[in-house]
Amino acid sequence: MATEVDPTTAPAEMSGGSRPLPDDELVRMLHVLKLCRYFDERMEALYRQGRLPGAIYSGRGQEGTHVGVTWALRADDSLFPTHRDLTAQLTKGLDLKRVMAQFWGRIDGYTRGRDGNSHIGDWQGNKTFTVMSHLPIAYPVAVGAALAYKLKGEPNVALAICGDGSTSNGRWHEAINTSAIHRLPVVWVVNNNQFAYSTPNALEFPIPTIAERSVAYGIPGVRVDGGDVLEVFEAARAAIERARAGDGPTLIESVSLRWRGHAGHDPAKYMPDELLQDYMANHDPVRNLEDFLLAEGVVTENDVDALMERVEAEFEQGYEYALASPFPEPADATKGLWVEDGYWTSEPGRAGGTEA
Secondary structure, X not given: OOOOOXXXXXXXXXXXXXXXXXXXXXXXXXXHHHHHHHHHHHXXXXXXXXXXXXXXXXXXXXXXXXXXXXXXXXXXOEXXXXXXXXXXXXXXXXXXXXXXXXXXXXXXXXXXXXXXXXXXXXXXXXXEOOOOOOOOOHHHHHHHHHHHXXXXXXXXXXXXXXXXXXXXXXXXXXXXXXXXXXOOOEEEEEEEOOEEOOEEHHHOOOOOOOHHHHXXXXXXXXXXXXXXXXXXXHHHHHHHHXXXXXXXXXXXXXXXXXXXXXXXOOOOOOOOHHHHHHHHHHOOHHHHHHHHHHHOOOOOHHHHHHHHHHHHHXXXXXXXXXXXXXXXXXXXXXXXXXXXXXXXXXXXXXXXXXXX
């Protein structure tokens, strides 16, 4: 069953005006959305100022997909993200301070200074698999996790995310085909940006929607509005429950538009300005949830102001933590090559803050 979404129309009421979560959880969801949006904006500013090394991969405008699908997972379910799904990883439980230390190549980052961007994960801490560059490489790895869950009789679900461009890759089809044959407990999410780097959907696939591809594999396909985080959440929750019950995978196509290019170096001039302005004005998942909660009386304007003050403080604390964290020691470069040395399960030893 597919829910058709016309991305050119003005936004409807979120999730038909329903509240699928308790009020306190909706407020927490708004906090995560605002934190991730602010993080994205500030990190881009620091990058442009030459104060942030490495690379940035914005997910701005697509937070509704990231937060919506991840919110439906249990703590012991696993997430397989891409390099621009940091919002999903933060929602799943990555620590903001350690993420920021990661970007500055410090010892308190998740790779202890071995990388300087979002190629990170925390499998032991919150079942977030490490990001890999070759898209959609997370899909076949998620097949392996889901197969392990099924063989062991564990009631867990794997969820993998990729972009629309990845659906033209053979690994994508192989992963979905294998999961369908064996009815694995996995959910497939495609964050349809409508432009794979610079290629529009019409030149990516010959059918109207990605969700329709599910028919070839005999699994459900659902198309949702990525600007409505609650609609995304409800679709993900249904798919996860279906997978956990042993009924196999679901393909979710979440239609959105990233407000920035492929990476920090990409001005995204291929994106029609009229389309971009429409999405920024009418399909902003952060503002849409805020407006919905204000209209429902779940929050007040003062609550929103206080929430933003908290978000700004959290970012500044993370920034200070990152810069206070030492760089790694060159002599440690060969540590952690083998699991037997225990490097990744021990404390870094030179932490700039209290977290390891």
